[in-house]
Amino acid sequence: MKEVKLFLGPQHPGMHGNYSVHMYVDGDIIKKAYPLPGMLHRGFEKLMERRLWMGNIALIPRICVVEPDINEMVYAMGIEKLGNIEVPERAHWIRMIILELARIAIHLMSFGGIGGPTGLYTASYWSIADRDLILDIFEKITGARVYHMYIVAGGVRKDLPEGIEEEIIGLLDYLEKRLPEYEELILKNPIIHARLKDNILLPEEVVWELGVTGIGMRSAVDKEYDIRKVKPYARYDQVEFDVPFGPYSDAYTRVSYKPIEIRQSIRIIRQSLEKMPKEGPVRVKISTGSALRWTVPAGMVYPVIESARGEYGYLMVSDGSEMPYRIAVRGASYPQGLLGVEKYLPGHRIDDASLWMDTMGVCAPEIDR
């Protein structure tokens, strides 16, 4: 039988972001699949070499649109490691609050986002509206909704505004109240069970073969493989939280981990608000002089953090001048988004293609850079 060629994306409602997969299908079964990235390629790595260390903070959040803060954090960590800079205590905790709020935001979006490929739009409408409340908090703290440019090398850009703690706690309370409703709607939905259970498997060998990290890895290898646990950054070693893990990774498990992680993030934020020093400096200068002449000592380092999709890191090289020499981005979804699509999307049905992209966590901008 003749194979039909189909384009999943870039302008396909099932595709999140400007990404494309070419599928050769036989009936409803995908026989071959080729990822086609690069629609969002902007040459970040080149552009970063042409901007000041400080000026790059405008650029880096844009590498991953849905979760910008991790970029700022990795970049800041890299500079701090190269320059041996000690970040003030309070800044560490503020960073954790920001990062975890961001994690909630993206998990909420992708948890409700499962409504997109499956047709449960109500979930998407709810989750994005609730995510917007987090963006409101971000706006109050950082001055922008999406691209915060808040975590900078040496600390954070501004201290927390007054009274924001109560607002954050209020939001967390609200989310805790809402989460069961999401679970009723999504996780307990029999048709979601029918669609996701035992579908889109990710066996342990595949994890190691591709280099998948994050929820996908943890749900498959039954180990607590989370950068926050394995090599804690900021003050993750001083808060208590659990990371969900398990031995069997199907689409349902991966989706069901998201509310669990949201709850753990809420727990981390609550502890952070409690343990954080109530005042004190939040930023140290990374270098002498004006920002036009901030330099970072020469060296090469690979700072890495846990994003919502897994290990996220930059290879940062400095030659001691006022601009980075080279920054290479390891997008967390690079393995599953390229080799994963090519090797493991075939065999699934067309119906599952966008579900595959969704539950594997493929984020186009961080692949394209």
Add this chain to the structure above:
Amino acid sequence: MTVDKSVFSPIRAWKYLIEKPVTIPKKLVFDTPREASDNYRGFHINDWTTCVGCGICAEICPTNAINMIEIDSLEQSTGNKPERPAIDYGRCSFCALCVDICTSDSLSMSKEYIHLSKDADTFYFLPESDGIHQIDFDKGYDRDEVSELLDLERYEIDETPIEGRNESFIEIIRGYSKEMAIAEASRCVECGVCTATCPANMNIPEYIRSVWTENLEEGVDYLYKTNPLSNVCGRVCTHTCETACVIGNRGTPVAIRWLKRYIVDNTPKEDFERVVLSNVSEKINGKVGIIGGGPAGLSCAYYLRTMGYEVDIYEERALLGGAVRYGVPEYRLPEESVKEDIEMIRKMCVNFITNTKVGRDISFEEIRNTHDAIFSGSGNWIPKKLKVINVDHKDIRFATKFLEESRDYSRDMGRMPEFEDDIIVIGGGDVSFDVARSLARLQKIKNGKINIKFIARKPIEFLAADQEEVVEGKEEGLELRLNRSPVEILVDENNKVYGVKVAKCTSKLSENGKAKTTCSEETEEIYAKEVFMSVGSDPDFEYFSKEMMENLEMDKNKIIVEENGQVKGYPWLFAGGDIVRGPDIITAVADGHKAAIGIDEYLYNREKI
């Protein structure tokens, strides 16, 4: 995990059929869009009254969105460029780095965030205090000390400790260490406001950059492009550049003078010489005579030599340098430094004819006849006198003469000048502090204690002298009697000066930004054995012929010249330095440079004819 699926569980979502939606009402979207948060990064606003047009916002902008637009209605002034930033919203990423780095605190962002248009040109806009649509919005994002991107505090320079400083003429400032110099240089933002303010228009940002990049040879090259007395100016310049420095708007200005000095002090001598002498050209047909070996003359000589002219300098005193060598005390400008600078000029094969006073040892006409052009930078050496009673008393001493003596003493070329152990210094400018502080040192050396009263009309903040001088003078034991205007020199029956009668004054800032001083009837008497007066000086034009004196256009004892230093009516005569405008070394250097260019042009044109 408990198995939990039920057809009925999703149906619970139906409860939202009767609950209120979370949608933001249309009114809050369209009529009065929701107010953004307090530090929202909306559109830019710029307070034009505080903006200095430094252009740092354009410099830091990671998107190249900011262009500086020249505004015709604004005027260039110290520390102020007639330019204002225009922002391209086809570029801007709303990162607010421009706000964080704004040197004058004028740029900030409002809570306004809606601009829609079919016309792309409207997205390029010149922010003023009222936003893009001339609608008042609250201020959004603004810089605070955490988000600060400038380094506002000056890095400590190594100084001689205060104790014992007044016991000798050893230089106070020891200079920057390498780390400190680089740190200080990194504070510079390369705006170039200083360049416009510097009389010599030195390439300040460039040489500071060369300190930062540790390429001092390049720095020397930049220095000598506009100033051949870098060693001197690295120590005693009046540094109007630092007054203008935009970092000074919110912090302490970059120590431009000390960085210049750092370059000179830390470049290896042979490199220094190589760089400087590489500019010298082969001699061409043309000979210029220079009257006065002061900064103006030396500068003129240097640049004439780089252009290839033969140069003779006529100097009245035994050593070249003029005010530099005879007017500035050793503790500020050590002999070594002056020597180095002058030696460098001598090495360029400039003829130094010392101990030759024009008009006395050689006539002006003779110089005129043997040279193609003349540059005069003879300087101000005749002291001015205050209009007070008994001012013509023979025992009153004046700054120029005393400084000369004291300088000769400190370089072991003369004996210690005479002075009493109880002295009043009348003044207010830098020179008067030079006098007072030199006297203090001499007193300390001679008597072991200091007794000097310093009288000035104005309070500290309005004194003409550098604030540093005032502070250091105080530290060294001067007794400041400010806000007092002398009205009479007290002379006793033996015709001996015994003090000064002063009127009490008050000063306040007037509308034009200058201090206005008014003195009351109330007087007091301050007693001392000797009075030094240092209230300025006048030029000595003895060497000009009578006819010339009549023809020269003068304004308050200053010769009026063309932009290039050419004296009106005498195309072969150029003048510069104190006899033209004063009041400081760097102006003289600048005049010398300009005159050199003017002379070159004049001679070139003459040859053509």
Add this chain to the structure above:
Amino acid sequence: MKIISNNSKTDKEDMRKIWEKIGDYFRANSIWMKWYCTGCGAIELPPTMTSRFDMERLGMGPMATPRQADVLLITGYLSSKTLRRIIYSYEQMQDPKYVVGFGSCTINGGIYYDSYATMKQLDNYLPVDLYIAGCMPRPEAVMNGFDTLISMIKKGEANGWKHYKENYDWYSRNQLHSLGEVYVKDEFHE
């Protein structure tokens, strides 16, 4: 609050026929946008579409295919690779069709002004009916933008599609200059 450019043709006599006016009324109140997230501005579209801002109040909604869509949202930067596909999509759309440029990148390249992969001026390649300032524009700004677009359509001012037809040569010359080839070679990488 709403600023529409001054040089739009408000003062020009309204030449539309009555049925065109009626058609414009319907077209203004039911704008379907094409579901294509071209750039990072797309991240503010979900909030705009969903419950918090509820774009459907304006009669707008996403559509899966270019044939059904009325408005093409260029949500930010356009890499040359995307631009090829955008041109394809635009030409597939049915008249009348509108283009809205989101944020800095569509106007003058934005933060990617020196990137080798992104274009700077959208209106060199496609006729743009409205630009929205911001990087990226907030949902409120987006909503106001749509509102402005609606009133422009009602007044018959959103005529980019006519302009595209009339100046097709100019546009296609620009497209060819920047892209080399507009033709999408989808197989090249497989």
Add this chain to the structure above:
Amino acid sequence: MNSMNSIYENLKSKFNILGVDYPDDMQMAIDLDEKDIHTVIVYLKSIGYTQLSMLTCVDWIKEGVFQLVYIVFNWDNGIHILVRTKLDRENPKFRTIVEIYPGAQFYERDVHEFFGVEFEGNEISYKNLFLELWDDMPPMRKDFDPQKYSDEKYAAREYKSKFISEVGGEK
């Protein structure tokens, strides 16, 4: 730090390591000759460094070399090892590691596309992935000027705003 020292000692006893660097207390960077890369990576994989986090390249144009950086990660002890080697910039060729880490396939394609390094044995890496109809040198090389390329291809806007003519010229 101790554990990293022991890893280093261990590696040193087996391989010829040209240099070592500790950028962080959970990271180690080792420099190798290009012929040793494969054996070291195989060895590292066998002792627990089962994940290839990244493979990328740095262009040291002044030295005339490309530096390949393989970052491998051991999830159990949280240590990243940066395995580095230098290639001649004029004729950059290397052998693929796809048979060791299959995940390297697209990283190698990436490096080929942006630096022009060829990986023998990974045929697919010769095809461009991100850039369509690319017509210049590999763009991540240091001697490539993106501004120039961009200006030639994509014209910048020339604004005709009112204030430019009203208050003065653009500087």
Add this chain to the structure above:
Amino acid sequence: MNIMNFIYAFLLLVFVFLFQTSITGINRKVMARLQRRRGPKWYQQFIDIFKAMSKSSTTHGWIFDFGVIMALGGIMATTILIPIGPFKAFADVDNIFIVSYLLAVGMLGMAMSASGSGNPWASIGVSRALTNMLAYDVPFMVLIVSFIYAFKTSSLSGFAALQQGAGILGWNFFRFPLGGIVALICLQGMLGKKPFDSFIAPAEIASGPMVEYGGRHLGMLFLLHEFSTFIEVSIIVHIFFGGGATPLEFMVKYALLYTFMNIISGVFPRFKIDQAVKFYYKVPLALAFIQGLIIIFTGLGVS
């Protein structure tokens, strides 16, 4: 049959269009509520249809054009057979088989047209739509056949008349609860609402059959959709909810039933097409058989 019948038929069409489109519009608001938002204006659906009609459109060959017209014609022809309460344009032709047959003509016309567009997504969508039709038709026909057997009538108004007078409990839905459930499940499939909308699934096959339609073609498709929705819901209202003694009663029942189906659709995702077929052949078909056996052998509920 005289000229009045045709005038009635025309008025009926106009009425159905206005009524069903308004109901759709109101239901969009209801769905919006469920999603915690306000939703569009109630007459938005009219604007959408007229807008689509006012736009230009591309043709992909005569099959593409003809299919749409054929589908619309077929569906409109079906619509005029549907009684609204006691009102009928043509007496005695509201036979369930005629209705089903004409409905299928409409569906096939659309399938033909969509295939004519040549877009692979459309082909997949069409094949899914037809599969879907096959899936829900089997249990539904089993049910209908047993009803015809029990009530000895095959006309819609006949079914309705039999239930009237006995109050709410006299409705077939309550007399034959198993059958009622099967009918609702099948109705969900007929309407193409979730969980049985895999043939238009935007996230999977980019709206499936509609992928190449734009402008006027799309407008006709929308009309088609409104009319076929009306037919499908009406059938169920007549057979299971007692039709209407007055047009108003019918309209109220109709609106409630349609809204109910819609809010069910709002909280469920969609089945994959193979799952949908499996589901229909498992649960509703079994239930339909059981219901049929009960009717045939025990007569329970037939009274």
